[in-house]
Amino acid sequence: MAATGEAAKPRVVICGGGIIGAATAYYLARTGGPEVARRVMVVEREAPACAASGKAGGFLALDWNDSSPVGPLARLSYRLHPQLAAELREQLGRDVGYRTVHTWQVVGVEAVPAGAKGGRLRGSEALPDWVDGNVMGSSEMGDTDSTAQVHPALLTRALLDGAVAAGARLVTGCVQGLQLEAAGAEEQGRRVTGVVVDGEVLPADVAVVAMGPWSDAARAWLEGAAAPGAVPHITGQKYHSVVLRPEQPVTNHMLFTGFKYASGRTVEPEVYPRPDGTVYVCGEPQALPVPPSPAEVVVEGQLIDNIRRVAGSLASCLKEAPVEAQQACYLPCAPDSLPVIGPVPGVAGAFLATGHTCWGILNAPATGLVMAEMILEGKAKSVDVRPFAPARFVRGAAGAGARR
Ligand SMILES: Cc1cc2nc3c(=O)[nH]c(=O)nc-3n(C[C@H](O)[C@H](O)[C@H](O)COP(=O)(O)OP(=O)(O)OC[C@H]3O[C@@H](n4cnc5c(N)ncnc54)[C@H](O)[C@@H]3O)c2cc1C
CATH class of the missing domain: 3.50.50.60 (FAD/NAD(P)-binding domain)
Structure with missing residues (x-):
């Protein structure tokens, strides 16, 4: 037209x-x-x-x-x-919170295997200090020329x-x-x-x-x-997420994780520190029907707890960090x-x-x-x-x- x-x-x-x-x-x-x-x-x-x-x-x-x-x-x-x-x-x-960022793939575990010490193993040294948890490996996925938020x-x-x-x-x-x-x-x-x-x-x-x-x-x-x-x-895929406010400052390092719970279940939450000092963490994908309206999207406490457990295992500053938001939403898919x-x-x-x-x-x-x-x-x-x-x-x- x-x-x-x-x-x-x-x-x-x-x-x-x-x-x-x-x-x-x-x-x-x-x-x-x-x-x-x-x-x-x-x-x-x-x-x-x-x-x-x-x-x-x-x-x-x-x-x-x-x-x-x-x-x-x-x-x-x-x-x-x-x-x-x-x-x-x-x-x-x-x-609008725009900044360029560093982006890392991080392998984490809830229970450190017997014989291995907790904390960072070889390959994880380049991560910032606040990522001080059970990280078993890491690799760079993007730098400030190619990733932002x-x-x-x-x-x-x-x-x-x-x-x-x-x-x-x-x-x-x-x-x-x-x-x-x-x-x-x-x-x-x-x-x-x-x-x-x-x-x-x-x-x-x-x-x-x-x-x-x-x-x-x-x-x-x-x-x-x-x-x-x-x-x-058009269908939707449901995800849960939390926004945490740690006491200590966190750097502009985005973490894409492969994480194994103590139960053996593996998940892939994403951890995004923001310029306002908060840390956003999302995960737990679910194939569920989209409710009639956004107001009817249900937040499941157990899934929020799961995401917080991953965050706390990777970084001690996120373990008891106050929760500013716990939420769920659907991404649209053709x-x-x-x-x-x-x-x-x-x-x-x-x-x-x-x-x-x-x-x-x-x-x-x-x-x-x-x-x-x-x-x-x-x-x-x-x-x-x-x-x-x-x-x-x-x-x-x-x-x-x-x-x-
Ligand atoms: C957990 C999660 C993390 C994500 N992270 C990223 C990321 O890091 N980077 C990235 O690029 N993308 C990310 N995405 C994807 C991104 O969020 C979505 O692709 C995007 O928000 C879709 O935007 P939209 O406007 O199409 O839909 P929506 O945000 O769903 O907006 C649709 C709007 O339409 C309104 N609406 C619905 N029905 C009616 C009606 N009948 N009349 C009037 N209004 C109506 C709704 O109320 C809603 O406000 C993520 C998605 C999820 C779920």
Whole structure:
């Protein structure tokens, strides 16, 4: 939908106030100018960043996706993060916790094997002093040229506030469906004319479904209108996490662990110190159905205790550290585990921006940028997003079956 003049500027409703919806709103409002910005609305059912975008780690890597089609998107996004952090500081006075980091793979155990002394073995000497627990080995995975972090909740909220400051609107409401009409005499198919929010229709030319794992609802909203199969099944994977506040300062060393409990069970929690002195630790993946709303996500005390035990075994300063948050959330996943970014075949004005799995914080800026390009200029210019097009799921499309 190219905008050539004032009359052609689309009314855009973004469904979902997670980081993908927030980044899309931010780039639309910034690149489109005030006339576009004031036609952009984000609809969020609970609160901005109430789900994975507020409960994620915020780890960023330049090249860890290079072996997948996500590589170019991730590289662009990695470059955009420090730019965004600087912009948001300058324009809104907001600190989103961006910094470059050191990243290590750490092998840890709860019970040190008989005959081996506790503490660090050979190969672990390069770790900082605060990692003083049962570490049996380590290796460097990334340095400050290739790995970084942000605070996901702060970034999501700052992006939304940036969009609002430019003229966009953020409203609280539950999106229940899309209003579609026949596209017109010359065009086949249907087009978006509105978004149904809490029983009322908000007029819209463009609807962006960016509801994380809840984007699955769009299958029903677009059924019979979209090309068959074009809206994929989006599932969620549940994770628990804690935010600890140790008494002693911790350095900017991110730890990807392979950890063995005394029971023999092995797990892979991730430990991310943050610039504010807290330490985020996540783990315990579970394949569970996504609850109807983010407000219904259940936090299981046992899984939180498990994560704290790992943290305390690796670093004594984390053992009794006060807990600032204990939480759970779902990361969104498409059938082929690739993001889903782009127009829905068969329905003009319907876009999907979801399925970012464990890299949604990293890839949000580039996703938001290309979403703005597709909506305002008719195509993505900054990076090739064809591998992520919903069109790949259309039944009969080349490779559609193979990818599922
Ligand atoms: C434990 C964990 C750690 C992670 N760590 C990292 C990391 O270190 N680095 C990284 O790059 N990625 C990480 N991720 C992945 C990242 O968090 C996600 O990919 C990303 O947050 C997804 O953002 P989203 O906007 O698509 O979805 P969400 O954050 O789920 O947001 C969707 C929003 O839509 C709203 N919504 C839902 N239904 C409706 C409706 N009907 N109407 C209106 N609004 C609705 C929800 O309330 C929610 O606010 C992690 C994920 C998890 C679970």
